Amino acid sequence: MNAGEQVDRQSRILDAVLELLSRHGISGVNMRAVAREAGVALGLVNYYYADKPSLIRAVLGRIGESDMRLVSPDPEALPDEQLRDALRRVAAPEILTTQYLSLRLHLWALAQADEEFAAINAEAFDQYLDGLAALIGNAKPGLSPEECKDRAADIVVVQNGMWLTSLLGIDKSSIERSIVRTEEIAFAD
Amino acid sequence: MNAGEQVDRQSRILDAVLELLSRHGISGVNMRAVAREAGVALGLVNYYYADKPSLIRAVLGRIGESDMRLVSPDPEALPDEQLRDALRRVAAPEILTTQYLSLRLHLWALAQADEEFAAINAEAFDQYLDGLAALIGNAKPGLSPEECKDRAADIVVVQNGMWLTSLLGIDKSSIERSIVRTEEIAFAD
């Protein structure tokens, strides 16, 4: 076997799901297509993931982890910079790709259609909100925890709007103005 | 036939699609489920709509019409009030229902997964943007058309965020603050 290129197939199967999900939505994610995209036999998908829900669950877990990295503080930076970085990170080029945003959208839709996935999604969202509120608290020590949470919620509204809107193809300048808006909310006196 | 209740079945089929789409996403929209939900035989769906894409196309058309009503001016009101009404309308209780928002989300996802539906969606979006920019132009005659379009785009970012976020179950107060934010953008000097 070409052991160098051939990373472990279990994780390539998850990659394949991500790719298919972002390109064709959940209807495009079927076991055969996943196997084909991962370059693997049909049976292997069911070998690693007992059934389709388990497969989706595993994908959701992987996404949740990468989301939390968006609001994880860089210990080297000052609180002010940590917050500003986090706010800019959600609009970074590697995030604002069609591939990533499309994936986000299909995940939201999936969560809306299925209770179990909705619960997983809601928990990840809460953690993200807490992470953002904590960054605000550090950067503006004078604010009460409630005020931090409120601001985090307001920021998330705009961020979600940015993600969705840039997917719908609005010009970049409105995205840039929206980032400034999130900073105004965060740093307001 | 119970002619009183029994509105024409063609439109009940579209209702059924809307209901299924908002509840279970596009994977939940299959001809048999549509027929069942509409209280109609399987064959009738294909009688009115040649195939599944035609059915979805018809649904998209119906949604586009109702969207335009959101930014259609009330001729009785002053320009100021027309704009304010339109901005409040997108957060009205009948809009911020799970059923409507969920439908929106699944439509976006659908557009993202299918080129033809994406085109239909993009055109409807452009018309909405133009409608909003026109309302802003009437309310603030001093603004250039470009500035109106920019403000409309910024407002739509926040509105999309509100829709998405209220679907994810954030508290109502952040929605209320976001409405105020759209008004600030619109009426800024």
Added chain:
DNA sequence: TTAACTCTTGAACACTTGTTCAACCTCGGC
């Protein structure tokens, strides 16, 4: 070499899906 183990394959199964179609209603005009 043998044995035991995990990994990998694709044929086969039962079920769902979109679409077709012959048959059947229903009702207005003759």
Added chain:
DNA sequence: GCCGAGGTTGAACAAGTGTTCAAGAGTTAA
């Protein structure tokens, strides 16, 4: 009555779906 046209039905078909499983390949240890 009869006709014809539009509306309505559900069985039937082909293709696609998730899942199972017997068989094989590859690797390690004895």
